[in-house]
Amino acid sequence: MDIISLIKKVKKRDDIIDIQEAYNIYGLLRARYVSTQTVQLFKNFVHDVDWEVVLEKFQKDFENQIDNLQKLGEKFRIIMPNRPPVDVKFATRLNDITDDYIYKKIYHDLVAQLMSLSHAVRTTSTNDNLRNIIIEDLKIHFEDFDILYKFGKLKGWEETYPTYKTAIIQEKEQLSVSEAFHIWDHIVMRYEQLEIIGIFSSFAHDTEFKVILQHGSYVYNKQIKKLEELALKLNVPLPNRAALPVTTPIDPEMITDRFMYRIILSWQLSALDAHLRAIIETIRNESLRRLWTGLLDAELAYYDKYLKYGKMKGWTRVVPIFGEPVT
Incomplete structure (x- = not known):
């Protein structure tokens, strides 16, 4: 959806x-x-x-x-x-x-x-x-x-960067240490985001917000699968996955949709920074640069829509307005 x-x-x-x-x-x-x-x-x-x-x-x-x-x-x-x-x-x-x-x-x-x-x-x-x-x-x-x-x-103006050491011989461009890190880091980030979305889904009150959380979970699962396959192919160790969600005794009314929305929004901002750093620091593998660029484009589009949704709901911060507009 x-x-x-x-x-x-x-x-x-x-x-x-x-x-x-x-x-x-x-x-x-x-x-x-x-x-x-x-x-x-x-x-x-x-x-x-x-x-x-x-x-x-x-x-x-x-x-x-x-x-x-x-x-x-x-x-x-x-x-x-x-x-x-x-x-x-x-x-x-x-x-x-x-x-x-x-x-x-x-x-x-x-x-x-x-x-x-x-x-x-x-x-x-x-x-x-x-x-x-x-x-x-x-x-x-x-x-x-x-x-x-x-x-x-x-x-020939680019520097020689430290290579990620692995027993598997790469057919094309070898990974640099920064590229291997960003693959691992992105998987960790998506695991954590998926975990918090799973928790928030059981507390959400607004029907539309629940659908948005479910959609986010679907998108992140697809990205995780692709990143996991890439890590296994390039011999990058996979981090531990989160434990399966369990029923919580906390009263759902104690956690508001506004609070959960803003937490998810802050995670999206962190993801934007992670994609940007990954593109800049991917200095050998061209296909990996294209992957990070695709993730950034998707994140920017999703962030823009998610922000507009929060504004419609009145869940975003209201920053003081500057001056008076020209009529």
Whole structure:
């Protein structure tokens, strides 16, 4: 069952933002200004023609995001950071600044951008339209990050990372230690989430909320099965599973649906962070990167719908509103 079918039509409030969302617009715009300047600066020192094409692509994406954020700032009357120069030019090239060095600086800059965008998604809860804009920007940044990483591997600019030691010989790319950890960590996380959903299912009062919990259990079980198969294939030890649920003597009225909803919401936020770190730290296995990206996309979509459902029910936190909207 699709969770969105449970969300009733409510009046959208895309004309207001809360105080954290106002800062998110300001902070993301300031970061984009710096990123654009960084790319403009390093383009003066690039030697590889292909590398310059990649940087041009990144700059175009940054400029599109800047344009959107500036419009949002004007709409909601937010004081904007100072704009950078139109371009940064040097008359000479310096051989001491290598393409390899530029790659590493851009790489760390994109990682920082991913972290700031992820935080903005987490803390944009009042204005649904703004959250969707930030989610799309996050996805574009991941596309750029993927292009950058693959380009770095092609050019031989990526480092050699510690290998996960196993008696099974891998046919293609070997696992790094970080990749093996994230497989194990995701299984542990889903086990714990499935366990708490099982407990909450017996306490839920709202019929729709019970259906949502059952749907979440179904989705997590499918993901767990896939992750378990992958762990066995790659010789990653499996953690212990949770004990079977038992009937509890606790009075169901002591645990409210609002409380359970917010616990599940916090778990989803933790899962978003886990998927993001897994993508960034999967530096060898391409198929594994695609798996984490798929989980992140699914989690973002589910989180967005789950948040809207909680807002409809009045179970989410109400953040103070920022200023007055433009009419």
